[in-house]
Amino acid sequence: MSSENGLTGRQRNRAAALEYIRRAGGCSRNELMDYLGLSRGGVAHLVNSLLETHDVEIVEEDSRPIAKRGRPASKIIYKSPPALVVGIDFGHTHVTVAIADLGGRVLAERTIAYDVNKDAPGACAQARVMLDGLLYESGAGNPVIYAVAGIPISIDRRTGGMRANMRRSSWAQGRPQEIIENALGMSVRLEHDTNLGALGEMRVGSARGLTDALYIKISSGIGAGLIFDGKIYPGSSGFAGEIGHIKVPGSSELCRCGSRGCLEALAGIEPVARQLSMATRSTIDESGRIITPGHDPAAERILMEAGWTIGRLIADLANCLDPQTIILGGRLGAENETVREGVAQAMMRHAEPAIASTIPVRRASLGQRAEIVGAVTLAVDDAVVLLDSQRTAADATRDR
Numbered sequence: 001m002s003s004e005n006g007l008t009g010r011q012r013n014r015a016a017a018l019e020y021i022r023r024a025g026g027c028s029r030n031e032l033m034d035y036l037g038l039s040r041g042g043v044a045h046l047v048n049s050l051l052e053t054h055d056v057e058i059v060e061e062d063s064r065p066i067a068k069r070g071r072p073a074s075k076i077i078y079k080s081p082p083a084l085v086v087g088i089d090f091g092h093t094h095v096t097v098a099i100a101d102l103g104g105r106v107l108a109e110r111t112i113a114y115d116v117n118k119d120a121p122g123a124c125a126q127a128r129v130m131l132d133g134l135l136y137e138s139g140a141g142n143p144v145i146y147a148v149a150g151i152p153i154s155i156d157r158r159t160g161g162m163r164a165n166m167r168r169s170s171w172a173q174g175r176p177q178e179i180i181e182n183a184l185g186m187s188v189r190l191e192h193d194t195n196l197g198a199l200g201e202m203r204v205g206s207a208r209g210l211t212d213a214l215y216i217k218i219s220s221g222i223g224a225g226l227i228f229d230g231k232i233y234p235g236s237s238g239f240a241g242e243i244g245h246i247k248v249p250g251s252s253e254l255c256r257c258g259s260r261g262c263l264e265a266l267a268g269i270e271p272v273a274r275q276l277s278m279a280t281r282s283t284i285d286e287s288g289r290i291i292t293p294g295h296d297p298a299a300e301r302i303l304m305e306a307g308w309t310i311g312r313l314i315a316d317l318a319n320c321l322d323p324q325t326i327i328l329g330g331r332l333g334a335e336n337e338t339v340r341e342g343v344a345q346a347m348m349r350h351a352e353p354a355i356a357s358t359i360p361v362r363r364a365s366l367g368q369r370a371e372i373v374g375a376v377t378l379a380v381d382d383a384v385v386l387l388d389s390q391r392t393a394a395d396a397t398r399d400r
Contacts, residue, residue: 022078086147087375092220097130100376108134120170124183146383148375150193157238196374198225205366210324219330222264267306269332307342315350329364
């Protein structure tokens with residue numbers, strides 16, 4: 001019997017098994033049995049079916065004690081179809097491009113410094129050059145079937161356009177998706193970079209295994225990626241998480257959006273770097289790390305205050321959303337323990353005590369790669385769904 005979406009129970013189990021095996025990086029038959037809730041015989045029949053269609057392969061893992069007899073443990077591995085996906089991360093000051101197979105294995109990756117704020121079309125042209133170079137150098141002869149790009153601005157999901165107060169950005173020279181697609185010569189799914197960072201950390205980083213988390217990117221801009229019930233929440237129009245443009249009481253610094261007093265104009269990496277250059281001997285390098293010629297109390301105070309300012313706002317978010325964890329990413333958030341301490345202290349001071357005591361504040365375990373990992377992950381997810389739907393349609397046509 002078919003379900004409402006046209007899939008039989010067997011097809012649903014097959015799709016769920018493949019997704020679990022792929023996302024887990026492989027699993028045992030017992031783990032698959034627990035996940036699907038099937039009998040041992042049901043899992044055995046399902047695995048045999050996947051083996052017959054070459055969707056998975058079995059790898060023997062001899063992890064038994066030396067004196068123990070019997071068959072070695074085996075692991076079911078997702079067998080990547082002969083195709084590639086592309087992930088692109090356009091930051092404010094960098095471009096990263098990666099290619100991966102459908103098993104999620106990154107085959108090649110490159111990052112360059114580029115002023116994307118001033119020249120988004122040029123950054124897209126550079127991304128195409130980088131992609132061609134990666135495909136050539138890696139020797140990957142399989143076709144690219146899907147691409148995902150992240151940009152540091154929100155796009156209206158209803159119109160494909162930008163927010164009115166971001167018209168000064170070079171992305172405003174046209175519709176961002178069209179600019180990217182024209183440069184790359186292929187269709188591209190466009191996402192906010194903080195959402196991709198949240199996805200990367202949720203799948204293989206600090207939020208792995210969790211269902212509710214806040215990912216806060218602190219770099220040239222400040223934004224939040226929201227994870228609810230294991231899924232990215234973009235908001236009804238795609239503008240969720242724009243915390244960088246929340247006004248900080250008593251602040252009047254001019255922001256790139258044209259307003260004054262925005263959070264990122266006060267605690268983003270550029271204003272923090274300016275404060276360091278004026279008051280200390282410390283500087284911030286390209287990776288976001290603080291270069292200090294010895295112990296510098298003034299530099300620590302500036303970084304602590306930046307973390308505190310951001311943490312004061314995050315405390316309000318935590319009171320509203322009650323996440324399992326808060327993850328700090330971006331050049332300033334992922335690389336500086338003092339900033340994390342400032343955020344954590346503000347959380348303890350301003351969040352509801354019952355919430356503050358149960359929510360850890362962590363630095364992103366993927367560091368500044370969270371966004372590109374998220375882009376590749378989403379590209380793989382979408383590509384696999386696309387291929388599976390094509391196979392299901394072909395099977396249905398053949399069975400008629």
